[in-house]
Amino acid sequence: MMPRLFQIGPFTVYSYGLMLGIAFIIASYVLTKELERRKMDPNIATEVTLYAIIFGLIGSKLFYVLENWDAFVANPLGEFFSPGGLTFYGGFLLALTAIFITIRRKKIPFLVIADATAPSLSLAYGIGRIGCHLAGDGDYGVPTSLPWGTNYEHGTVPPSYAFRGTEIEKHFPGGIVPDNTPLHPAPIYEFLMAMVIFSILWQLRKKSNWPDGKLFMFYLIFTGTARLAVEFIRLNPRLLFGLTEAQLIAIALVLGGISGLVFFYKHPALKKWVPPQKEAEPKLKKSSVK
Numbered sequence: 126m127m128p129r130l131f132q133i134g135p136f137t138v139y140s141y142g143l144m145l146g147i148a149f150i151i152a153s154y155v156l157t158k159e160l161e162r163r164k165m166d167p168n169i170a171t172e173v174t175l176y177a178i179i180f181g182l183i184g185s186k187l188f189y190v191l192e193n194w195d196a197f198v199a200n201p202l203g204e205f206f207s208p209g210g211l212t213f214y215g216g217f218l219l220a221l222t223a224i225f226i227t228i229r230r231k232k233i234p235f236l237v238i239a240d241a242t243a244p245s246l247s248l249a250y251g252i253g254r255i256g257c258h259l260a261g262d263g264d265y266g267v268p269t270s271l272p273w274g275t276n277y278e279h280g281t282v283p284p285s286y287a288f289r290g291t292e293i294e295k296h297f298p299g300g301i302v303p304d305n306t307p308l309h310p311a312p313i314y315e316f317l318m319a320m321v322i323f324s325i326l327w328q329l330r331k332k333s334n335w336p337d338g339k340l341f342m343f344y345l346i347f348t349g350t351a352r353l354a355v356e357f358i359r360l361n362p363r364l365l366f367g368l369t370e371a372q373l374i375a376i377a378l379v380l381g382g383i384s385g386l387v388f389f390y391k392h393p394a395l396k397k398w399v400p401p402q403k404e405a406e407p408k409l410k411k412s413s414v415k
Contacts, residue, residue: 266355353376
């Protein structure tokens with residue numbers, strides 16, 4: 126693992142931060158091109174990306190704090206301002222709310238932007254998971270004997286600490302999981318699934334006869350299903366029915382997506398929103414003065 130890539134004087138470049146920055150840049154570029162294809166103002170992509178960065182990071186950190194309240198109470202400043210400790214769904218929900226309010230003020234249907242953003246979201250999520258893998262921030266999976274089991278001993282959250290207090294550590298001598306224990310590279314699994322989802326959405330976006338919001342419903346179903354699946358081998362506490370918090374939210378997203386598709390099926394007459402055409406600028410009359 127490489128939590129720190131290199132250092133320039135007093136400044137350290139962290140792998141997670143770098144990949145997060147790359148994710149936002151690429152996602153913004155892809156969204157810009159998609160808005161141009163839809164004959165919409167491409168500048169909206171910059172505004173959407175900015176809100177995604179600000180509220181995404183705030184929501185991710187707040188959600189993480191709520192999940193790890195005891196650690197936050199013990200060290201509030203350290204936990205809140207630490208570079209690690211981000212929960213995707215917290216950032217996703219808060220950023221989605223902020224973007225919804227902003228887009229509504231522009232008098233653009235939210236589902237139009239949701240459709241345009243769906244492929245970019247998958248792409249950004251996958252790239253961000255590469256950052257999690259390089260940082261070894263605890264998003265990895267449980268021990269495995271598979272040939273691609275990954276050693277995270279040099280990560281920011283070593284396995285001996287991450288598995289402390291879990292049932293898994295009871296299966297190791299002395300009740301401690303060695304830091305060099307091969308683990309499921311869950312971030313890589315998520316990266317691969319995100320790339321598959323992006324590829325599918327990128328093709329489906331060309332469906333001209335689909336109503337606004339249908340592509341986003343597929344995004345919810347695909348993303349929720351992928352997270353539901355990977356959580357079975359990730360290290361997260363089980364809250365209800367043997368499922369983790371992330372799995373419960375994932376199920377809600379899948380059900381929301383399915384409900385949306387059912388709605389569209391029952392309302393086949395729904396039409397796509399057409400961006401208003403810009404008024405042509407009046408041509409200047411030629412001067413009669415020679």
